[in-house]
Amino acid sequence: MDSKEKTLALIEQALDTVRPYLQADGGDVKLIEMTEDRTVVLELLGSCQSCPMSMMTFKAGLEESIRKAVPDINRVVAQNVPSLA
Template sequence: MEDLIQRVEAALDSVRPYLVTDGGNVKVVEITDDFTVRLELLGACGNCPMSSMTFKAGLEEAILKSVPEIRKVEALNLVPIF
């Protein structure tokens, strides 16, 4: 499981510079037994109305492309779009 976490972190590192530029970041909270990655959006990302797009187009895509074992990616604190 440690190797899996490292590979997920490496995938996130490809997106992190963009998050940090906008005052945010992301943290891996857990990887479940059914290969779901649970993320927490930090800083400005935690309350940004664009966080859903950042999550789908950036974080989720980077993880699923780089770590094929992962079946699902969830963000625990996405801001809903109205």
């Protein structure tokens, strides 16, 4: 397993810690990619796409979990939520 694969696995593990809370409200998150400049691109799914709390969930839940697992990530964005891209 190379360095990028290890990093992606750590990101998935971080997302797995938050997923049960998202799924309890009819939502979920999908890891789309990690770019060369170490930007993590996510897609919010289900009710998370239109939830008024999605910004808070994204910043306090998803982004914080990813940054704890992989501190050298530069950015975390959601491709399908304009205010989070």
